[in-house]
Amino acid sequence: MNSIWTIARKELSDSLRNRWLMAISLVFATLALGIAWFGAAASGQVGYASTPATIASLASLGIFLIPLIALLLAYDAIVGEEEGGTLLLLMTYPLSRSQLLLGKFLGHGLTLALATLIGFGVAGVAIALLVEDVAITNLAVAMFRFIASTVLLGWGFIALAYVVSVRVSEKPIAAGLALAIWFFFVLIFDLMLLGTLVASEGKFNAELLPWLLMLNPTDIYRLLNIVAFGDTGQLSGVLSLGADLPIGAAGLWIGLVLWFAIPLAAALLLFRNRRI
Amino acid sequence: MSCFRLENVSYRYDKSLVLHGIDLRLEPGEILGLFGHNGAGKTTSIKLILGLMQPTQGTVSVLGGQAGDPQVTQYIGYLPENVMFYPQLTGREILSHFARLKGASLRQVPALLEQVGLGDAMDARTKTYSKGMRQRLGLAQALLGKPKLLMLDEPTVGLDPVATADLYRLLRDLRDEGTGIVLCSHVLPGVEPYIDRAAILTEGSLKAAGDLAALRRQANMPVTLSLDPAHSISALEKVIDSAATSSGLMIKTDNGRLRVDVQPREKMALLQTVMASGEVADVSIHQPSLEDIYVHFIGSGGLAHRGGSQ
Numbered sequence: 001m002n003s004i005w006t007i008a009r010k011e012l013s014d015s016l017r018n019r020w021l022m023a024i025s026l027v028f029a030t031l032a033l034g035i036a037w038f039g040a041a042a043s044g045q046v047g048y049a050s051t052p053a054t055i056a057s058l059a060s061l062g063i064f065l066i067p068l069i070a071l072l073l074a075y076d077a078i079v080g081e082e083e084g085g086t087l088l089l090l091m092t093y094p095l096s097r098s099q100l101l102l103g104k105f106l107g108h109g110l111t112l113a114l115a116t117l118i119g120f121g122v123a124g125v126a127i128a129l130l131v132e133d134v135a136i137t138n139l140a141v142a143m144f145r146f147i148a149s150t151v152l153l154g155w156g157f158i159a160l161a162y163v164v165s166v167r168v169s170e171k172p173i174a175a176g177l178a179l180a181i182w183f184f185f186v187l188i189f190d191l192m193l194l195g196t197l198v199a200s201e202g203k204f205n206a207e208l209l210p211w212l213l214m215l216n217p218t219d220i221y222r223l224l225n226i227v228a229f230g231d232t233g234q235l236s237g238v239l240s241l242g243a244d245l246p247i248g249a250a251g252l253w254i255g256l257v258l259w260f261a262i263p264l265a266a267a268l269l270l271f272r273n274r275r276i
Numbered sequence: 277m278s279c280f281r282l283e284n285v286s287y288r289y290d291k292s293l294v295l296h297g298i299d300l301r302l303e304p305g306e307i308l309g310l311f312g313h314n315g316a317g318k319t320t321s322i323k324l325i326l327g328l329m330q331p332t333q334g335t336v337s338v339l340g341g342q343a344g345d346p347q348v349t350q351y352i353g354y355l356p357e358n359v360m361f362y363p364q365l366t367g368r369e370i371l372s373h374f375a376r377l378k379g380a381s382l383r384q385v386p387a388l389l390e391q392v393g394l395g396d397a398m399d400a401r402t403k404t405y406s407k408g409m410r411q412r413l414g415l416a417q418a419l420l421g422k423p424k425l426l427m428l429d430e431p432t433v434g435l436d437p438v439a440t441a442d443l444y445r446l447l448r449d450l451r452d453e454g455t456g457i458v459l460c461s462h463v464l465p466g467v468e469p470y471i472d473r474a475a476i477l478t479e480g481s482l483k484a485a486g487d488l489a490a491l492r493r494q495a496n497m498p499v500t501l502s503l504d505p506a507h508s509i510s511a512l513e514k515v516i517d518s519a520a521t522s523s524g525l526m527i528k529t530d531n532g533r534l535r536v537d538v539q540p541r542e543k544m545a546l547l548q549t550v551m552a553s554g555e556v557a558d559v560s561i562h563q564p565s566l567e568d569i570y571v572h573f574i575g576s577g578g579l580a581h582r583g584g585s586q
Contacts, residue, residue, distance in 0.1 A: 006376040017364065085360030089417070092326045092354045093377045094346035276328055 003095045004103040011107020015073075021115050024069055028119025031065070032058060036127050048131040052226075055142050058120075059225040063218040066150055067182050070112060070157035075178040077104045078165040078271065088276060097271050101162060105155075105264060112154040120147050146225055152256040153221045157181070159263035166271040189216045193241075210245040217259040224252045277340040278303055279425040279456030280325050285334035287320055287480075294320045295480045298334070304424065307447065307457045309467050311570055312477030318460050319357070321477070322427055325458075326354060339424055350379060353423030357430045357460075359414030363403035367394050367413050370402060371420070380421030388416040391446075393439065407434035415443070426450065427458040432466060444470045468566040476573045483573045488566065495572045497564040498537035503550065504558035509534060512555045519549035 015021045035057045036048055048054070078101070081087040090100060124143040128136055164177045193212055196204065213219040223242040227249065245251070279302040287295040295317045302308050312318050323329050324336050327344020341348040361370050371385045389398045392412040402410065411434045418426060426447075432440045447457055447470065461467045468488075475485040484491055505512040512534055513527060527536055538546050543561075550556050564572070 002379075003377055006373065010373055014364070084362065085356075085358065086362065088328070088356055089354070089359065090377070091328055092349060092352065092356075093374065094350045094379065095377055096346070 003093075003099050004106060007095075007100055007103025008106035008110065011104060012110055015107075015111040020073065021111055024112070024115035025119040025122075027065070027069075028116060029122045031061060032120050032123030033126060035061070036123065036131070048127065048134065051134065051139050051142050054127075055146050056226050058146060059222050062146075062150055062153070063222060064186060066154050067157040067186055067218065070108075070154040071161045071178040071182055073112065074104070074108045074158040074161035075165055075174045076171050077101075077108065077162055079168055079171050079174045080165075082169065082276075083171050091276055097274075098268050101166070101268055101271050105158065105162070108158050109151075109155050112158065113151045116147055116150050116154065120150070142225075149221050149224050149253075149256060152253075152260060153217055155260040156217045156256065156263065159260045159267060162267035163263050163270065166267050166274055185216055185218050190219070197241075206244075210241045213239070213242055213245065214255050217256060220252050220255045220259065224249065224256070227252070278337070279306075280336070280338045280343075282321070282324070283335045283337075285321075285324065285331045285336060287317075287324060287329065288332040289320075293480055295324075295331075298480075298482050300475055300482060300485060302425070302456045302458060304454045304456050305451055306472045307451050307459060307470060309471035309474040309566075310458055310460045310477070311462075311464065311474060313574065316477040317480040318477055319429070320480075322354075322429065322458070322460070325425075325427065326352065350421065351424040353418035353420065353426045355411075355414045355418040355428045355431055357433075359410060359417075361402045361410065361413060364401060366399050366401055367405070367409075368398040370413065371398075371416055374417050375420050378421045384420060388419055389413075391419075392416045393442070408436065408439065411435055412439070423455060425456045425458075427460075429460045430462070431459065432461065432463060440466065464567040464570055465565065471566075474566065474569075476570060478574055484569075488569070491569050491573075492564055493540070495564065495569050496540065497568060497572055499540055499543050499564070500562040501536045501538060501543070501547070502560045502562065503534040503536065503556050505532070505534065506555050506557040512550075512553075515550055515553040515555050516546070519546055 036054050038046060076083075078087065081090065091097070120143065124139065127134060128139055160181050161174075161178050164174050164181070168174045168177065196212075197209070213223065219239065219242070222239055223245070226239070227242060247255075281301040282298050285295060285298045286293065298317075298321065300321070310318050310321065320329070324331055325338055325343055327336075327338070327342070327349065336343045338345075339348050339351055365373070367389060368385060371389060372382055375382055375385055386395075386398065389395060392415050394409060394412050394416065397405065397409060402413065405413065411431070415428075415431065418428065428447075431443060435443060444467075447459075451457055451472075459467055459471060471488075473485065473487050474491060476483045476491075484494055486494065503512060509532065516527065516534070516536060527534060536546070547559070550559075
């Protein structure tokens with residue numbers, strides 16, 4: 001446990017030193033405040049629209065940004081150490097490969113969690129203070145849900161980045177594959193699902209179809225933040241399939257947890273079998 | 277308890293046999309030189325002892341335990357060839373990080389940095405370090421937590437002559453305190469005075485192992501006597517000719533001295549004859565050096581390989 005924390009501690013202090021933590025927090029805070037302020041612009045006025053609409057907009061932007069940041073943060077976790085020449089040295093210390101990877105995960109995960117908490121937390125407090133007659137409890141619950149699911153989504157993509165990082169032997173390849181992962185889950189997946197829907201002309205098993213959304217963590221994340229308000233009318237595009245998903249919010253949370261637990265387990269397994 | 281013991285160890289990488297049938301051990305308080313050209317299996321042997329890889333066949337035991345066991349690696353210091361560090365961290369931060377990982381006291385950190393001569397540079401980022409400074413930091417890292425087994429791969433690369441001498445003095449002190457040390461180097465004349473035993477690897481098998489005297493006996497290479505004639509060089513030549521019973525004896529003359537290559541077992545007999553004749557004013561004896569022995573065991577093919585490194 002001590003060595004896991006030693007590795008995590010170095011990652012955390014690295015992200016403080018290179019100002020990643022600060023930069024991500026700033027981006028999140030700016031984004032959240034911007035959306036809160038200009039959320040009602042579509043209806044012709046500047047001001048706070050409503051908590052559900054703000055959260056839905058944030059979640060829609062979040063699915064682009066959070067996976068990207070998580071992948072950037074973590075893609076060189078192992079391959080970077082190898083190229084830097086420190087992996088071999090680390091492995092001669094009383095430190096197992098699993099401990100190294102878990103330490104990295106703890107460090108990167110905490111960095112992302114802190115940035116999310118600071119960035120969106122500050123925005124949440126600002127909204128609560130500055131917007132008149134906003135339902136505070138309502139906002140607090142929604143913000144908490146949003147922050148928690150954002151952290152889980154980020155962890156999922158950190159774990160996916162590790163799967164790449166323990167497999168490849170060059171940093172540029174890892175970066176390319178990380179971008180491909182982002183491209184697939186954020187852009188391609190929904191298009192493919194939509195294409196399947198259209199092409200099958202309704203002949204596809206209607207029971208099975210909504211479950212396909214569970215194959216994409218970004219879809220689970222969006223569902224979680226929109227469905228929670230009980231307003232399925234906000235669901236657009238393929239997400240409307242989610243209204244038929246018979247698992248409720250708890251199931252979606254479990255889905256997000258599995259989406260970081262399984263890739264992390266896979267990365268640990270692959271790393272253990274890697275030749276150094 | 278041996279520092280390490282390799283018994284009939286073979287290692288296969290894909291289809292090719294990298295090591296076969298290696299028997300090698302190191303006792304506490306001993307410096308072992310591990311030699312061989314690039315690709316001979318030195319690094320693989322070290323990785324097996326470090327527990328980074330498992331042998332395909334045979335057993336590796338390290339400090340009375342199993343290679344790679346955290347209880348064991350805690351007592352191993354290792355300096356890899358071309359050691360690299362996190363460029364954005366300072367020497368002190370890096371050494372503290374590694375000390376925490378090894379469970380060594382953080383109070384050791386400044387003392388070790390002073391000891392390797394990085395006292396003034398410990399708070400500078402390592403990206404500003406020269407090759408020699410990185411090497412020193414690597415050394416400090418290997419010395420964390422009082423290792424019982426120290427493995428150094430090309431430790432003197434980038435070090436100036438004074439630092440090199442300091443390093444060897446330090447290694448000698450550690451040896452005297454009971455640390456077992458493995459030295460891999462291509463600078464054979466440099467390490468020759470400091471090693472207790474040498475092991476020579478070629479193409480994955482152990483060609484020879486033992487102390488220098490034993491290796492010389494095994495190699496059976498001629499000893500060179502350099503003789504100063506007392507009266508005339510021809511008289512001295514006559515004495516040697518009459519004494520020489522074996523073939524393969526070579527006599528060369530250069531600037532008034534006589535150089536005689538003699539088989540080790542005939543050396544004393546020849547010396548006695550020459551001394552008795554009164555024709556010699558001065559004698560010096562050149563034993564084959566570690567480099568000569570190395571070339572003898574590696575063969576001329578090995579010599580060509582050696583040119584590429586160091």
